[in-house]
Amino acid sequence: QVQLVQSGAEVKKPGASVKVSCKASGYTFSDYFMHWVRQAPGQGLEWMGWINPYSGTTYAQNFQGRVTVTRDTSTRTTYMELSGLRSDDTAVYYCARESNRAHDSWGQGTLVTVSS
């Protein structure tokens, strides 16, 4: 079965960067886009960006210049790096596989806390 396993919780200071990983199993990794979505405490879902099987990327305008998504086919792992962290970047970050323009499988989420 499809599984997406993300790295553990992080605590970062304002201005720092964080890199979250998402390891995939149970399907042909090179056939699917991977997306990143975040959810601030008590808030809704926010789409951040995607990476396609050829490592092409598209990011939400709100994150342009701060987010970088990469993938390593050899380890079936996707990474999301967010720089210039602010307190309002405190959120749970999810990776999610795309199928039929929807997110059919999700990682368990990674809590990133930004605090001085």
Next chain:
Amino acid sequence: QSALTQPASVSGSPGQSITISCTGTSSDVGGFNYVSWYQQHPGKVPKLMIYEVSSRPSGIPDRFSGSKSGNTASLTISGLQAEDEADYYCMSYRRGSTPYVFGTGTKVTVL
């Protein structure tokens, strides 16, 4: 990039039907048949309930159905059950620099 508009809350009694709306524009909901719906219980990971406006993934009960008219998509839950109490989010593909957008979210309460 404004979010799609959903009602903040919808409630119903067990066995009843409820409908959640998701209003966008001709650049997203109205322009593409790529609306999906997600259920999220407190502290849990979102779960895909509907994709491509009205298709159900394997394992999703047929009590959940989706539709679209113009710039508004809808999720209907028939025969409401206690376990349906959760937050629900729509998402649409969108023309422009940010290709996907979520709705504001709707809290469903089973009375």
